[in-house]
Amino acid sequence: MPTDDLSVTFAALADPTRRAILARLADGEATVNELAAPFEMSLQAISKHLKVLERAGLISRSREAQWRPCRLETEPLETATAWIEQYRDLARDRLDRLDQEIRKITQKKEGHDHE
Amino acid sequence: MPTDDLSVTFAALADPTRRAILARLADGEATVNELAAPFEMSLQAISKHLKVLERAGLISRSREAQWRPCRLETEPLETATAWIEQYRDLARDRLDRLDQEIRKITQKKEGHDHE
DNA sequence: TCCATAATCAACTAGAAAGTTAATTAACTA
DNA sequence: TAGTTAATTAACTTTCTAGTTGATTATGGA
Incomplete structure (x- = not known):
């Protein structure tokens, strides 16, 4: 344990x-x-x-x-949420960045399609 | 389990x-x-x-x-923090109310002391 | 002092968790 | 096809958990 x-x-x-x-x-x-x-x-x-x-x-x-x-x-509750939120936020940020990358690529592609 | x-x-x-x-x-x-x-x-x-x-x-x-x-x-992380925060906040609110009560009583007492 | 109440401690049981090693499955590579 | 790599499954062991019942401790009241 x-x-x-x-x-x-x-x-x-x-x-x-x-x-x-x-x-x-x-x-x-x-x-x-x-x-x-x-x-x-x-x-x-x-x-x-x-x-x-x-x-x-x-x-x-x-x-x-x-x-x-x-x-x-409540102190241990604070520590527990702090741990969870740290990694939830890291994961969220990473996904946001990924999303932006995808958007960039998609926009470029669309631009080319229209020209 | x-x-x-x-x-x-x-x-x-x-x-x-x-x-x-x-x-x-x-x-x-x-x-x-x-x-x-x-x-x-x-x-x-x-x-x-x-x-x-x-x-x-x-x-x-x-x-x-x-x-x-x-x-x-991240979904289960959200659920977990939501649970924790709910009771952390309830406890916090209750303590705040208690604190106000104590303050009221203390102020009254102080008022009497000075009169 | 004797009894009731609040709570814990002790001993035990059944089942679950976390690790091990050995065997198996699945997919690629020469 | 044979061999290699990635990962899981199977069988087993040890330790822990969550519950049980029965005994014990601590406090207050008649």
């Missing part, structure tokens, strides 16, 4: 239960039981999912009496 | 070798051997990574004689 930050972040996002938990947390803090409520699976399974999210830095947990409220942390 | 599109995309991105392959492809098409060259692992392993990327729709492959050039496909 890769252990670099980006891999850990993407791996954490690669599960619908964990993404649903993050979506819920975008609305505000919640306890483990609250987060577990919508799902069929056991509380222990949710606890494990939270551990994965915490390890990825996507959530943080405090302590209030016997509750451990979770909150969303 | 979850099989929904987003999970498949994020899982594909959760590996440094695969991300390096995508980074290379942002520069333009490449064959399997070209993509494999920078890595220590076997060609077969790279072939498997490419299969994962293809299944996620992150690359497409054509055929030219005995070569199968790979190209980057």
Whole structure:
């Protein structure tokens, strides 16, 4: 299993239960039981999912009496989008340049056709 | 293993070798051997990574004689960033509102202090 | 103190992921 | 046709993941 930050972040996002938990947390803090409520699976399974999210830095947990409220942390989300966008943009630029080349060639050809 | 599109995309991105392959492809098409060259692992392993990327729709492959050039496909990258940004923005907005509330309360308190 | 609640830890299982080597397919080349 | 190159498929191993149940820890309340 890769252990670099980006891999850990993407791996954490690669599960619908964990993404649903993050979506819920975008609305505000919640306890483990609250987060577990919508799902069929056991509380222990949710606890494990939270551990994965915490390890990825996507959530943080405090302590209030016997509750451990979770909150969303956006920093790894920034890093993840930054990575994706970098290569999306590079690919886009390259395609734009290709497109321009094709246009140039096509225009030249059309010019010759008309003369 | 979850099989929904987003999970498949994020899982594909959760590996440094695969991300390096995508980074290379942002520069333009490449064959399997070209993509494999920078890595220590076997060609077969790279072939498997490419299969994962293809299944996620992150690359497409054509055929030219005995070569199968790979190209980057950006559509799943868009979907992935869209998901992330949605919840990042929701969380950001919520924090902004919280911040305003705190400011209001602090200003009221300060007002009273000075009267 | 005793009990209930919130959550985690421990041990286990089934299935998936990532790598290996060996064999196979497909296309070009002499 | 025989040989070479590009790439995939097959079989196998090791390690990790995601879930289970049962036991344990930590806190608060009667």
